[in-house]
Amino acid sequence: MSVVIFAPSPVLTVTVEGHSGSDDGDVHVHAGGQGVWQARMLRRLGVEVTMCCVLTGESGRILLHLLRDEGIDVVAVERPGRGGVYVHDRRDGERRAVIETGGDPLSRHVLDEVYGEVLGAGLDASLVILSGPASQDALPADVYRRLSADMKTAGRRVVVDLAGDRLDAAVAGGAHLVKVSDEELVADGRIEESTTEEIIAAMRSIHDAGVAVVVVTRADKPLLMLADGVLSEVSTPTMEVADHRGAGDSLTAGIAASLSAGGTARDAVVLGAAAGALNVTRHGLGTGDAETIAKFRQLVSIRDVAGPTAASSLSPVELARRVEPS
Structure with a gap:
């Protein structure tokens, strides 16, 4: 099983942490950004990952070494300029x-180059x-529609964790799975408010779009899957939070890991939920070990609220x- 990640602009992250008994701090330098955190979790789950990205300037050169040190296969378009930091x-x-x-935003020439790399690796x-x-403003949203459509034409499933115009574009292109938060829907x-009724109606709308x-x-409520x-x-255990960032990307990575291995949507969301739950207990984003995640899977519960007939006939209020809970 292998996964390709389109990560247009990874970020060089520098975090200064407190050092016990001293006024000095510990400095931690890592590769970061949504695609990187997803790739990191996928590697922890034993999945081969190829990350297609644009690496810019001095920060890009450092990122290349950091990513390869983590065992991520990097297909990079390198360019001068200011990278994400x-x-x-x-x-x-x-x-x-x-x-x-x-x-810096990606130029048309750079976009053409990385687009071709994603297509080639995705096959x-x-x-x-x-x-x-x-x-x-890094790149036009329509790139996500084109990539989704071209990958679908090639018979490859596309998973997206996007919002706004990029989400609209990926849906229009034929993405297989969409992960989004209720806050992003608002x-x-x-949706106007994060009520269960409105969320279900929005999910139906995305589902009906293909x-x-x-x-x-x-947030702290059970996630929903259609x-x-x-x-x-899907309910997960409530853990003490060290850092909530990266939990959503770990969820997406777990889902992708299971789907790439032939798992069902139910298998995938349970693994993803376990990976996300473990990640909040750690300062490292997209981290956790496969053995502990496997144990966390036993703490994740999933129940069907309505089957296909009921889901299509009941109103969002009735489904909500x-x-x-009563």
Whole structure:
């Protein structure tokens, strides 16, 4: 099993952590960004990963070494300029941004180059993940429609964890699975409030547009999945949170790992939920070991709220009543 990740603009991350008994801090330098965190978790789950990306300037050269040190196969288009970087100070326990930049937008020529690399690598993979860029203006949203459509034509399933125009584009292109949060649905104007009724209606809309599997996370509430007309609720154990960031990317990676190995949507969301639950207990984003994640799977519960007939005939209000505890 192998997965290709389109990660247009990875980020060089520098985090200063507190050092016990000293005013000095420990400096941690890592590769970061959505696609990187997904790739990291996939590697922890034993999946071969090829990351197609654009690496820019000095930060890009450092990123290339960091990614390869993690065992990620990198297919990179290199260019001059300013790459994505953030420096965070966590010495007082809270994350404070010193500097954050998404880097320079991708030029048409660079986009053509990395697009071709994704197509070529995707044909040799079981599944393709399309991840978001470090900045909003990095690349046109239509790239996600084109990639989704071309991968679908080539018989490859596409998994996306996107929002806004990029999500709309990937859905229009024929993505197989969409993962999105309720907060993103509100920000995108797909729902007005994060009520179960509105979320289910939005999931139906995405599902009816041709997406086979729709997964919506709801912060500390059980996530919802609509797969082939069946609505399910997935509950995970409540863990002490060290860092909530990266949990969604770990969820997406777990889902992709299972699907790439031939698992069902139910198998995939359970593994993804276990990976996400473990990740919040760690400071490292997209981290955790496969053995512990396998044990966490036993703590994840999934129940069908409505089958395909009921899901298509009941109103979102009626479905929501089945989801919410009495």
